[in-house]
Amino acid sequence: MKVLILGIDGYIGWPxxxxxxxxxxxxxxxxxxxxxxxxxFEKSISATDILSFKKRQxxxxxxxxxxxxxxxxxxxxxxxxxxxxDAIVHLAEMPSxxxxxxxxxxxxxxxxxxxxxxxxxxxxxxxxxxxxxxxKLGTMGEYGTxxxxxxxxxxxxxxxxxxxxxxxEVRQDRLLFPRRPGSFYHVSKVCDTYLIEFACRNWGLxxxxxxQGVLYGTRTEETMDKxxxxxxxxxxxxxxxxxxxxxxxxxxxxxxxxxxxNQKRGFLQLRDSLQCIRLIIENPPDKGxxxxxxxxxxxxxxxxxxxIVKDVGGGGTIENIPNPRNEAEDHYYxxxxxxxxSVGYKPSKTMExxxxxxxxxxxxxxxxxxxxxxxxxxxxxxx
Amino acid sequence: MKVLILGIDGYIGWPxxxxxxxxxxxxxxxxxxxxxxxxxFEKSISATDILSFKKRQxxxxxxxxxxxxxxxxxxxxxxxxxxxxDAIVHLAEMPSxxxxxxxxxxxxxxxxxxxxxxxxxxxxxxxxxxxxxxxKLGTMGEYGTxxxxxxxxxxxxxxxxxxxxxxxEVRQDRLLFPRRPGSFYHVSKVCDTYLIEFACRNWGLxxxxxxQGVLYGTRTEETMDKxxxxxxxxxxxxxxxxxxxxxxxxxxxxxxxxxxxNQKRGFLQLRDSLQCIRLIIENPPDKGxxxxxxxxxxxxxxxxxxxIVKDVGGGGTIENIPNPRNEAEDHYYxxxxxxxxSVGYKPSKTMExxxxxxxxxxxxxxxxxxxxxxxxxxxxxxx
Numbered sequence: 164m165k166v167l168i169l170g171i172d173g174y175i176g177w178p179x180x181x182x183x184x185x186x187x188x189x190x191x192x193x194x195x196x197x198x199x200x201x202x203x204f205e206k207s208i209s210a211t212d213i214l215s216f217k218k219r220q221x222x223x224x225x226x227x228x229x230x231x232x233x234x235x236x237x238x239x240x241x242x243x244x245x246x247x248x249d250a251i252v253h254l255a256e257m258p259s260x261x262x263x264x265x266x267x268x269x270x271x272x273x274x275x276x277x278x279x280x281x282x283x284x285x286x287x288x289x290x291x292x293x294x295x296x297x298x299k300l301g302t303m304g305e306y307g308t309x310x311x312x313x314x315x316x317x318x319x320x321x322x323x324x325x326x327x328x329x330x331x332e333v334r335q336d337r338l339l340f341p342r343r344p345g346s347f348y349h350v351s352k353v354c355d356t357y358l359i360e361f362a363c364r365n366w367g368l369x370x371x372x373x374x375q376g377v378l379y380g381t382r383t384e385e386t387m388d389k390x391x392x393x394x395x396x397x398x399x400x401x402x403x404x405x406x407x408x409x410x411x412x413x414x415x416x417x418x419x420x421x422x423x424x425n426q427k428r429g430f431l432q433l434r435d436s437l438q439c440i441r442l443i444i445e446n447p448p449d450k451g452x453x454x455x456x457x458x459x460x461x462x463x464x465x466x467x468x469x470x471i472v473k474d475v476g477g478g479g480t481i482e483n484i485p486n487p488r489n490e491a492e493d494h495y496y497x498x499x500x501x502x503x504x505s506v507g508y509k510p511s512k513t514m515e516x517x518x519x520x521x522x523x524x525x526x527x528x529x530x531x532x533x534x535x536x537x538x539x540x541x542x543x544x545x546x
Numbered sequence: 547m548k549v550l551i552l553g554i555d556g557y558i559g560w561p562x563x564x565x566x567x568x569x570x571x572x573x574x575x576x577x578x579x580x581x582x583x584x585x586x587f588e589k590s591i592s593a594t595d596i597l598s599f600k601k602r603q604x605x606x607x608x609x610x611x612x613x614x615x616x617x618x619x620x621x622x623x624x625x626x627x628x629x630x631x632d633a634i635v636h637l638a639e640m641p642s643x644x645x646x647x648x649x650x651x652x653x654x655x656x657x658x659x660x661x662x663x664x665x666x667x668x669x670x671x672x673x674x675x676x677x678x679x680x681x682k683l684g685t686m687g688e689y690g691t692x693x694x695x696x697x698x699x700x701x702x703x704x705x706x707x708x709x710x711x712x713x714x715e716v717r718q719d720r721l722l723f724p725r726r727p728g729s730f731y732h733v734s735k736v737c738d739t740y741l742i743e744f745a746c747r748n749w750g751l752x753x754x755x756x757x758q759g760v761l762y763g764t765r766t767e768e769t770m771d772k773x774x775x776x777x778x779x780x781x782x783x784x785x786x787x788x789x790x791x792x793x794x795x796x797x798x799x800x801x802x803x804x805x806x807x808n809q810k811r812g813f814l815q816l817r818d819s820l821q822c823i824r825l826i827i828e829n830p831p832d833k834g835x836x837x838x839x840x841x842x843x844x845x846x847x848x849x850x851x852x853x854i855v856k857d858v859g860g861g862g863t864i865e866n867i868p869n870p871r872n873e874a875e876d877h878y879y880x881x882x883x884x885x886x887x888s889v890g891y892k893p894s895k896t897m898e899x900x901x902x903x904x905x906x907x908x909x910x911x912x913x914x915x916x917x918x919x920x921x922x923x924x925x926x927x928x929x
Contacts, residue, residue, distance in 0.1 A: 258672040267669035274665055278656050278737065282730065286650035310719040311705045320724075322694045334878065338724035341703075342740065347665065350744050354661065357725065361733050364795050374742040401773055489748050495717065545748055 166444065167246060168192040169284075170254035171223075171230045172199070172216055175300070175378070175436055177393045179252065181385035182437040185227055191246060192223070194255065196232035198394070198401070201262070207538040210410060210528050211381065214390055215471075218359075222390065235280040238366045243291035250296040250444045253284060258349075260304070261400045261487070261543040263348035270347045277351040278358070285362040295504040296447040297370040298440060299359055300322055301352045302431050303459060303498060305374060307343030308491050313498040314340040316372075316455025335483040339455075345490055346545070363453035370452075371443045374388035375436065375496075376429030376459025379405035380517055381524040383434040393433070395525075398538035405430065405468055405538055410519065421541070422486030424466035427496035429459025432517050435510055442506045456502045461512050489545040549827065550583035550629060551575040552667075553637035554598055554606075554613045555582070558683070558761070560776045560895065562635065564768035564825075565820040566749025567611055571766075574629060577608070578617035581777070581784070584645070590781035593793060597773055605773070605844055618663040626674035627669050628876040631828045633679040633838070636667060639734075643687070644783045644870070644926040649732055653730045658850065658873035660727025661741070668745040677832040680753040682742055682821060684735045686812050686842060686881060688757060690726030691874050696881040698721040722838075728873055731746075746836035753835075754826045757881075758819065759812030759842025762788035763900055764907040766817040776816070778908075781921035788813065788851055790922055792901065795859040796908040804924070805869030807849035810879035815900050818893055825889045839885045843893050858901045872928040 167296045170176040180190045196216050199284065212275025220230050235255050249251045257263070263273040288295055289492045295468065318340050323331040339360065342353045355372075362368050369442055383397055397410040406416045433440070438521070439458050448454040463471075470480045486492065512520075525532070550567055554575025563573045579599050584589065587618040597605070603613050639660045640646070646656040671678055689696045701723050706714040722743065727733045738755075743749050764778055772773050773908070779785045780848075782795040791801045814822070822841050831837040852864045870873065895903075908915070 177624075226713070267666065270660055272663050274662050275658075278661055278911050279654055282653050282657055283650065286653060309703075309721060311721075312707070313704055320692075320694055324695070333696050337692075338692060338726065341721035341724055343721065344740060344744055345748075347744070350740045353740050354733075356729070357727060357736050361727055361730070365728075382847060482929045 165189040165191070165248045165445070167248040167251045168254065169251065170194055172196060172219065173254055173398070174394050175433065176254045177219070177441060178383040178386045178433065179437050180223065180228055181391060182383060182441060184226060184474050184481065185385045186441070190228040191248065192230040193233050193238070194230060194518055202398065202401055202430050205398050205400050205538060207285065207535055210396035210397055210532045211392045211395045212524060212528065212531065213392060213394050217390060218372055224462050225417070226512050233333055236283050238284065238287050240287050240290045246486065248295050250298055252289065252298045252440060254300050256280065256300065257348065259400045260346035260348040261541065263351070264346050264545055265543045266509060272346055273351050278354040281355045281358050285358060285368065285469055288368060289362065289366050293366065293368060294450065296444065297359065297368065297410070299355065299370060299372050301356060301372050301378045302349065303351045303374045304457070305342045305344055305353050305356060306340065306498070307345055308494040308496055309343060310495050314333070315457045315499050315501055316340060329400055335496070345488070360453045362490065363451055367451040368452050369448045371448055373443070373456045374455060374457045376431045377405070378433050378436055378544050379403060379520045380433035382522070383437055386493055397532065399405040399541040399543065400466050402539070404465060404501065407474065408469055408472040409521045410532060411539060412472050412479055413529055414533060415479070416536065417471040417480040417482035417490070418472060419482055419484045419540065420469050421484060421488060423492040424469065424483050425464050425493045426490060427464050429462050429498055431459045432511060438511070439503055439508055442503065442508055446506045457498050457500045458503060459498070462496055462498070471514060472518055476522055484540070487541040487544045547633070547827070548572040548574070548631045550631040552618055552634065552928060553577055555579060555602065556637055557777050558816065559637045560818050561684055561769045561816065562823060563606065563611055564774060565766060565824065566584050566661055569634060569824070573611040573685070574614050575611070575613040577613060578882065579615065580617070584780055585592050585781065585784055586617065587779050588653060588783050590779065590918050591909060592777035593780055593915045594775045594778045595911065596775060596777050603726040611671065619666050621667065621926065623670050623671050623673045624640045626670050630675050631678050633681055633830070635681045635731045635823060636673065637683050638688060639663065639683065641729040642783045643729035647729050648727065648926045648929055655708070656731055656734050658908065661737040664738045664741050665670070668741060668751065671747070671751060672749050676751060677833065679827065680742065680751065681698065681826055682738065682753055682755050684739060684755050684757050684838065685732065686757045686759050687732045688725045688727055688736050688739060689881070690728055691877040691879055692726060693878050698840045698884055699723060700884050729873070732793070743836045750834040752831045752833050754837045754839055757840045758825070759814045759816055760786050760788070761816050761819055762786060762904070762908055763816035764904045765818055768838055782924040782926065787848060788855065788901070790879045791852055792908055793856040793915060794922060795855050796905060796912055797861055797874070797916060798862070799919065800863040800865035801852040801855060803848040803914065804869045806865060806875040807852065807866050808847050808872060808876045810845050810847050810877065813844050813896060814842045818843060821894070822886055822891055825886065826889055829889045840881050840883045841886060842881070842883065845881070847860070847878060854897060855901055861907055867923070870924040870927045896917065
């Protein structure tokens, strides 16, 4: 099975390549190094000391994999036709909500990278390899926090109206579960959703659109070797919340939930994100099918996470800070997750085990990240 | 009341300026002439012999209005702050489904004009005039043709689940009615919807997002003078269906519904679109409110329209041709329309009266449009 990974230099893309390679997949990838550039622009670094892209290309090559230095917009139809992948995993988007909210230029950048990029990709797939399975990374954040259970993609809507003979006429249709995105980044992911759903319905493409929860973790089974380690961001813009808390813990800084900290989200370990993506590749949708998968392990509040990191780390302080975002801080949250358990997904480790490993890894690079501790506290405001 | 019209050179924008001017509004506008360029590129012309943009600028100026030759992306925050409009009517988007489906470049063009353009505009409004009422033109086509009544914007979803004491716990939330767009153009309008809804919710902007039916008509009360006439497109790409049928009728060509012709849509006269937009401006939403308005007069099938045009025109033939689009040809269709009647909207004329006037106007330019009759039959396929 041949897999093309868009964004092979990223937090997920890099270990995914090794995860699939270890299981006999033929792996190709592209990346335009934009994540490296953006983190540099934020005056931050990856906590882990990752190889240069050039060195990564060499080491992939030595292991029968290949990575090209191009972006999604540079994908040529002839190249894609020649490669003819069975699956294309699209991870090559601008992944940050704060980045998209900072100013107009960043918002433009987000929409062009993500929405225009996805449209470009859909046309290329249609022209070059219409049977390929597009595995697209969306986010649970597309849904926001409605006061209702969040369905997995489509849901059945029923409507009864008075019929001709005073009997109720019942009508039904399956429609995409409504979205309520909380940043321009999240809006861009909703736009992707509608683009892909339309392309599947109209052109008969096949796609799995992953609504992924918030990732955390430093390690995956296949990247334990020092030079294979994946990047790990901890700045306000590209660092996810548990990753930031773990860095704060290691640096002896207070852990800083935003606002009341009662916001609830779904979380997933990096290693299990790879497992899920592989299961999705192994169980493709039918031709013409647009499939949504809600991908997370458990729901926690931000305060609960801070407590867990503090406990695993053996003490420290938690200091709730003003919320830079505009989001509900007390809310119902019940996302439904059916697909992944049905194809055999099982969590690898408990959250405590994983956080314990993360803290161990981060303590080893404490000296490297200490000079950058200013990047953790948020400066980008939603207002 | 000061109104800024984006797309003042267009089919709606031009007569809207005169409609508002006649009622005491201060009118400003911008346009980048892209519609003229695109229709030229399609090797077609406006059936009506409209003034050049430069002459239109002069005649607006002589009537205390003003139009600048710039696009939405060129709007500067300082200029907008100085103008400080009460309402901004955004009509400056790429308006064609077939255009967006022709190839990748056109699809890109559509997303950049519409989605990136709307995002740019939202940032400018937020920075320059956050109290201005954004009146945005969307389309009924965002909804597609679900097997359920189409709500006007948000709808109440109810969910009951087993509570702790075996009693049903009932939860409710108001969510945007799900969309099922039928082309990349329609997807771009759905993206606009999510962008604007988020900007209202997050920044406290106010907006009315108009889901408009298909327009038809040559005339409006204030543009009866020959040099004030609005453009009228009849090519497959920019001509709406009744407008195309009327041109076919006048040229003695068969009227050509696509496919079975049982597709149903909501329709509205151009003159009533102006009435609706004015009523929306006169009845603005609250600060922070995102309001959806379903804007059409009546629902017809395409075959019914062809019959009406044929009857009013006194004979002719109807010839259903293969459908270039991918759309349901037999379907339920019941869009709900509550806002406009509640603020006093009333249709000006019957469809037959309006079509009779259109045919009269088009007969006068028969010699002008005859050489362009090849542009009517569709060449762009959805597949």
